[in-house]
Each structure stands twice: as structure tokens, then as C-alpha cells.
Amino acid sequence: MDNDIKINIKDLNLFIGNKHILKNINISIPNKKLTVILGPSGCGKTTLLKTLNRLTDLYPEVKVKGNIFIDNEDILHTNKNITEIRKNMGLLSQQPYPLPMNIFRNVTYGLRISGRRNRKILKNRVEHYLKQVNLWDEVKDRLKDSASQLSIGQQQRLCLARGLAVDPEIILADEPTSALDPISSQTIENEFLTFNGNYTIIVVTHSLRQAKRIADYVIFMYLGEVIEQNSADEFFNNPKEEKTKEYLKGIFN
Amino acid sequence: MKITLISRNSKDKFHFTWMTICLIIILFLPLLLGIGLYLKSKLLLDSTSVFDILFSKEWSPIEGKFGMLPFINSSLWVTIIAILIAGPICLFSAIHLTQYAKKSFLNFMHPIIDILSGIPSVVYGVWGILIIVPLVSKYIGPFFGKETTGYSILSGSIVLAVMITPFILNILIDIFQTIPKELQEASLSLGATKWQTIKKVILKKALPGIISAITLGISRAFGETMAVMMVVGNVTKLKYGVFQPGYPLPALIANNYGEMMSIPMYDSALMFAAFILFAIVLLFNFASRLLIIKYEREIK
Numbered sequence: 001m002d003n004d005i006k007i008n009i010k011d012l013n014l015f016i017g018n019k020h021i022l023k024n025i026n027i028s029i030p031n032k033k034l035t036v037i038l039g040p041s042g043c044g045k046t047t048l049l050k051t052l053n054r055l056t057d058l059y060p061e062v063k064v065k066g067n068i069f070i071d072n073e074d075i076l077h078t079n080k081n082i083t084e085i086r087k088n089m090g091l092l093s094q095q096p097y098p099l100p101m102n103i104f105r106n107v108t109y110g111l112r113i114s115g116r117r118n119r120k121i122l123k124n125r126v127e128h129y130l131k132q133v134n135l136w137d138e139v140k141d142r143l144k145d146s147a148s149q150l151s152i153g154q155q156q157r158l159c160l161a162r163g164l165a166v167d168p169e170i171i172l173a174d175e176p177t178s179a180l181d182p183i184s185s186q187t188i189e190n191e192f193l194t195f196n197g198n199y200t201i202i203v204v205t206h207s208l209r210q211a212k213r214i215a216d217y218v219i220f221m222y223l224g225e226v227i228e229q230n231s232a233d234e235f236f237n238n239p240k241e242e243k244t245k246e247y248l249k250g251i252f253n
Numbered sequence: 254m255k256i257t258l259i260s261r262n263s264k265d266k267f268h269f270t271w272m273t274i275c276l277i278i279i280l281f282l283p284l285l286l287g288i289g290l291y292l293k294s295k296l297l298l299d300s301t302s303v304f305d306i307l308f309s310k311e312w313s314p315i316e317g318k319f320g321m322l323p324f325i326n327s328s329l330w331v332t333i334i335a336i337l338i339a340g341p342i343c344l345f346s347a348i349h350l351t352q353y354a355k356k357s358f359l360n361f362m363h364p365i366i367d368i369l370s371g372i373p374s375v376v377y378g379v380w381g382i383l384i385i386v387p388l389v390s391k392y393i394g395p396f397f398g399k400e401t402t403g404y405s406i407l408s409g410s411i412v413l414a415v416m417i418t419p420f421i422l423n424i425l426i427d428i429f430q431t432i433p434k435e436l437q438e439a440s441l442s443l444g445a446t447k448w449q450t451i452k453k454v455i456l457k458k459a460l461p462g463i464i465s466a467i468t469l470g471i472s473r474a475f476g477e478t479m480a481v482m483m484v485v486g487n488v489t490k491l492k493y494g495v496f497q498p499g500y501p502l503p504a505l506i507a508n509n510y511g512e513m514m515s516i517p518m519y520d521s522a523l524m525f526a527a528f529i530l531f532a533i534v535l536l537f538n539f540a541s542r543l544l545i546i547k548y549e550r551e552i553k
Contacts, residue, residue: 055438060355087444097435100458110443113453159439166443 006031006170006200007052012066014047014056021047023224025066029217034192034201036211036232039221040247045204046174048221052202053089053172054082070170087114090163090199092173096155098147099162103139106147106158110166129161133191153184160191171195173203177210189214208248212236220244287531294525297518306525312489319522323489325529327406327499331481332474334410334495339418340467347425348451352437359426366426370419378483381412386484394496401496402486409485409499413474421470428462429455461545468541472534478503502530 007029014022022044029035037045047056054075056062067074075085087110099106107126116122126143130136135157139150147158156176163171173192177185192201192214205211211218211232218235220228220243228241239245297306297319309320350359389411390403432455440450456463486498487508510523 050438053442055441058434058437058441061357083441083444083446086442089442091439091442093435093439095435097433097439099436099440099454109440109445109453113443113445113449162439162443172442 004031005029006070007202008067008069010067010069012048012051012064012068014044014051014065015063016059017061021224022051025226027219027226027229029200029202029219032197032200033216034196034203034214035217035219036215037202037204037219037221038208038211038215038247039206041206043221044224045206045221049172049174049202049204052170053086053091055086055091057082087166088168089170089172090160090166090168092156092160092163092171092176094175095179096152096159098150098155098158101147102144103147103150103158104143106162107165109162114166125165129165130158132164133157133161134187135161151184153180153187156180156184156188157191160188169200171199171201173201175204175206178205178207208250220247222247283535287528287535290524290528290531294521294528296521297525300518306522307529314516314519314522317518319518319525321502321522321526321529324500324502324505324526326493327485328475328501328503328530328533330406330493330495331409331413331485331499331501332471334407335413335417335474336467336471338410338414339421339470342414343418343421343425343466343470344463347422347429348455351426351429352447352451352455363426366419366423370423374416374477374480375483377412377416378480381408381480381484385411389496397496399494399496402498404484404486404498405496406485406499407495409481409501410495412480412484413477416477416480417470417474420473421466424466424469425459425463428459428466431462432458461548464541464545464548468537471537475534475537476503476530478507482507502526506530 005028007027009025009027009029012022012025013020025048037048039045050056051064052068052070052075056064064076066076068076070085070088073080078085099109101109104122104126105112107129108122111122111125127136127140130139135154138154139145139158147155150158156179160176171192177188180188189210192203195201196216203210203214215232215235218228218230218232219226220235220241222243228235228239228244230240235244236248239248301319306319306321307325308322309318310322311318311320312323350362354362385408386403388403389405389408390401393407394401394403394405436454436458437450440454441447445453481501482504485501485504487500487504488498489500506523506526509519
């Protein structure tokens, strides 16, 4: 069983100033499965996600206590280079943030900063990953155009391709479809379902329906605490906690 | 019902009209300023060719010689050196304050920067005479093997650099703060180090803003009169060099205007000096606008 756990979080507490944002988080995230972190807005989902690749380091006022084991390595107390840890996780944010450069350079950014500059390999990679996110046909003739000229849906897929291009094992997605139109949302969801099995995917969402459509495993959070975690089947059909039942019924949102 | 609608519409129109008038005044102000200066300097321009005035070194009002090259030169040098000193300092401080420092530290720095920019320029001038001029004559000059009184282009530049620093810094901080944190997160999550992120993403995104901040700094430095005048020497020598005294355009105007009203040609020459000042600042701003537009078209 333990081999199937990719991320193991133990007694994680997070403070911003005096505010206690994440309270005693203990969760296990299965390997190469799609895990959904579900919960109403402001419950700490996004913060938890950012703690996973230590983007919380950016904010000096944030204090993190506890352990996060990824492949048995505690990333909160490690000698390993943080950039290596982050590279292992692709990040998709609520709104697409293409880097201020052209489409080609957006996809190859991660490769180029780690020193790979062979033109031919880069070209290959760009085609490979843009095809993987179903964007290649739409942009193959304008790879030199600024990424900001793409539609929001296209930008989000570009950001996904950019994240995949550094060859991560984990994909972190923070409400990746909340800013998108229905068709683009569906495309992103379908891509997640296609990738499922190859990557450990963690999707933060407040949409119950989305969670039902894509989740293998669900973690339900409320006010900074994990209320319940279970396989999607169990979670939706046989919830154990009172809060979960209420949320599933839509009593609070 | 109908009556109230009409009166509301006419109210709307009324407000629109006065706002438009205010806007037109603002638009016409620089134009009127330019025309006024041009008309006043026409007397000189009619007697001497523009080329002769701009590129002649001879300044001798009594002989009717009004070569402005030494003044233009001094102005350019003082400004360029000031920007070369202040530009990098402001840029790196702004990066530190917005990307590395705690938010509370930035909040602490904001009023300090505002106080610095509010100090009257004559105070900076006195500080220049007391500190910078001796520093240049006793240490910096000898260090480079130059003999100098300290009243020099370099002293002017240093005082000027200190004066425009809070001004440029404030703009740069605002610019860096508007860059979304998520962009930085995206770059970091792709395995970039913090410095790579700053170099390849943040600076790139901020470049148009940095250009306009520097240009505003240049415009301000170019016109700064009092503090520079107090430390720059105000001598029209033909020898050039940063340790030599200079005589920038604003100092020329401030020192002489009003005294020489009896010589109409002198009066006109000073007006032309003002016109040059005006034109160069305008040119700087246009050039930076063009640069920004070109850059934004290339990469957003």
C-alpha cells in the first residue's frame, strides 16, 4: 500500500502572521491517480497546494510547520535544491499566466533555464507537448507570436504544456478551469483524464460536479482542516462525516 | 418623466463639456509654452542661424556671441552621469524591496522615500556644498589623479542622482508591484531560480515601465536648477571633463535672467536656452514612448 502513496503530509500547520490557516493536515495522496482537493472558497486549498512545491517560500510572513514527504523525502526539511523539487511538479494556476515571450519560448522555458539549448530537441519537445494538450494544430504556424495573443483557453493549455515540458511526476492544478469558458474547461478536464495514470494529479476545485467527473480520490477541506479523505466512490456514495454530507447536499457552499 | 430625462441628459452633457474643456487646457499648455518661448527667442534666431547657436562654443553676450554648446554639453553630461548613478541603484533597490523584502519593510520604506522626494532642492544643494564638493576635491579627484576644486560636473551629477533617486524609486516600486505574483510562481515552478525569474520574466515584463521611469527621471534631472547650480561651478570653460566645472542650461537662465533685460538680444538668447531645454525634454519623452510602443508590439 505504501508504494502507492506519492505524497504524505504529516501534522502540517501553516500560519500567516498570527492567523492559523492550515490546521493539523494529515493526508496521503495516491501515486499516479487524480486527487481532488474539494472545499468552499477560503478553506485553505490553494495554500495547501502552494505548500507542496514550496511557493510559500515567496512570502516571508508565512510560517510552515510539519512534514511533507514526497517519495519519502521531506521537502520541508531537505538539503535538496528547491528548484529540483519544484521542477518535479507542474503548476497550473486559476488564470493562465503566460510568460512574457513567444509561444515557442513559453514551452521551452523550463528546458532552456536548465541549460538545454539544442534547437532540434527543443523543436521536437515543443511539438510533442503542444500535441499532448491539443494545441499544436491551432498554433503551429505562429509559434513566434506572443503568447498573450492566444485566447484564455488556449493560454491555459499552453501553460499546461509548459509545465509538462519539464517532465514532472506531479501536476498541481489550482481551480484550473474557473476562468475558462465551458468548452476550454472540458478540454482541460479531458486532458487530465487522458494523463491520468501517467502523472500524480492534484486538482483544487470548489465545484462538486467537476470533482465527481474527474476524481479518483477526494480530500474535503473546511476552514483549514481536512474533514474527510477517501476514494471518490466512497466519498460521494458513502460519506462518513456530517460536514461532508451537508456539503454534498449543497447546504453550504 | 420625460422632463426629468431631458434635464438629466443635459446635466450629463454639461459635465461632459466642462471636463472636455479642462482636458483641452491641459493639451494646449505645452503647445502654448513652446510657442511663447519660440516667439521670445525669435529676435536671436533672426540674427544668427540656429546651427551657429547650437554648435558654437563662444559665449560672449557683450560681443553679441551666443554659442550655447558649453551649456548644452554641461546639461547633457550632468544628466547622463546622474542617471547612470541613480538608475541601477533605483532598479536594484526596487527589485529588493518588492521581490525579497518583507511587506512590512516596504511599508516602512514608503514614507521615507516620500520624505526624501519632498526635501526642497536648495537643501540638497547645501548638502552638496558641505559634503559632495569636498569629497570630490579631496578624495575622488585625487583618486583619479585629477586636480579639482570640487565644483564640477561630477558633483552636480552626484547631487542630482541623490535627488532623483526617490522619484525614480517610487515609480519602479509601483511598476514591480503590478506584476502578478502568479507569473513569478509560474517561472519558479518550472525550475527557475529566483534570480533567473527576475532576469527573464520580471524585468522583461517591467521593461516598458522601467524605460518610462528612467525617462521621467531624465526629464526631471535635466530641468533641475537650484541644487545643481550650487555645486556645478557655473563657468563657461572650453575644457571638458567630469572634474571640470560646468554650466547647465537651467543654471544659465536662473543666474542671468532679469539682470540683462536691458540687452534685448541677451534676453532673447536666454529664452532660446529655455526653448532648447523644453525641446530636449520633449524629445526624450517622445523617444521613450516610441521605444515602449515598439517593445510592447513585439512582446507583451
